[in-house]
């Protein structure tokens with residue numbers, strides 16, 4: 360028995376035998392599909408096929424196959440596929456799930472405004488520094504007693520996006536930010552659930568059933584209502600000569616009233632774009648930072664070395680981006696907790712926008728493509744101890760920081776993460792500020808579990824820390 364495509368095309372990538380209609384759905388670990396993909400690639404090689412419901416899907420494992428698709432064949436594999444759960448709210452608006460000219464315009468706008476309000480200027484560094492100080496004060500308030508850091512880390516990271524979007528800061532206990540975070544986090548968890556994967560495969564069948572797809576839709580409506588209410592407020596006070604944030608920049612484009620502004624800078628695009636930046640930027644960055652804290656508790660000797668380097672290079676001064684290049688060990692630790700945490704084990708799905716031959720296999724237009732980052736970051740060919748936390752992966756024998764071409768947590772190519780530079784700034788400034796001020800310890804008797812929680816992102820399971828003041 361062959362899949363529809365294996366039968367139809369001579370060189371379609373091989374894969375396990377699918378059942379009629381449901382395909383391979385029940386042989387996949389639907390909560391963490393990358394685990395099944397790793398197993399299958401042992402049998403079928405780096406480019407193989409699975410059938411998820413009716414969707415023909417090609418999975419790419421290993422650096423060579425992923426790079427070949429995302430860089431060498433960027434023109435064929437840069438679109439996102441149709442998926443019922445995203446189509447319903449995005450309708451080709453925003454940046455994460457749109458294609459064609461709309462994606463190009465929104466991506467260009469996102470990158471340039473993140474640069475203006477988020478990266479190039481010194482101001483965002485100052486924003487992160489201010490926020491890091493608030494986070495340190497929050498940690499201090501527990502006076503060394505155990506606490507769960509989830510809400511404060513989420514809110515600190517969210518505040519950076521909020522600053523770029525709205526020039527605003529929420530207090531960590533502010534009900535608005537707590538509500539927004541709850542909605543965004545619940546959706547991040549549900550979007551990775553087996554139920555949503557089934558909904559994407561069999562939308563007509565499941566549309567009428569209650570379940571997670573309805574919760575996701577309700578959360579999105581709630582979130583979008585908040586955004587609409589907020590930018591309506593901003594529109595009233597807009598001064599095009601003094602644009603303060605991303606929403607102002609968008610509304611200023613809207614007021615140009617030329618062809619581009621009416622076609623692309625409309626309210627639906629703004630609502631979805633703002634939702635995209637919240638959805639793509641908070642859970643991922645927060646989970647990465649929390650991996651860092653958890654791993655410092657688990658490996659106190661590594662934590663000590665981090666603190667030694669902070670004390671030597673920064674001392675008691677304010678951590679700044681200019682310190683980063685003088686801190687090889689801290690840089691290696693940050694990249695290593697990003698690699699180990701494996702927050703996004705797969706690139707957001709792509710689709711073949713035309714017939715293409717990849718690594719000798721024929722991939723017809725319309726095939727879904729899943730590049731598996733986990734397969735790269737846990738490959739012992741590139742990382743000596745792939746399943747251990749080992750900062751030496753990014754250090755040479757002299758202790759200098761060592762870049763690695765095969766470290767691509769932000770993906771690569773035309774559609775790679777536009778938040779990369781912002782994230783690097785946040786990870787460095789938040790992480791060094793915390794460890795400059797505290798020694799982190801596990802709460803007494805806690806079992807430190809390094810297996811990730813369920814959900815689209817691999818985030819750490821909830822854990823408590825004690826932040827013991829160092830001064």
Ligand code: HEM
Pocket residue numbers: 454455456466469473520635636639640641643644647702703705706707768769770771773774775776777778779781782
């Ligand atoms: C640790 C944190 C983060 C990680 C690991 C991460 C990783 C990724 C990855 C793997 C993709 C898919 C790229 C592809 O299809 O090739 C992506 C897309 C994206 N990310 Fe991030 N990201 C992070 C934080 C952020 C932040 C803070 C922002 C916003 C300020 C952001 C905005 C986006 C957007 C808008 C896209 C869609 C790009 C497109 O489709 O053109 N991300 N990210």
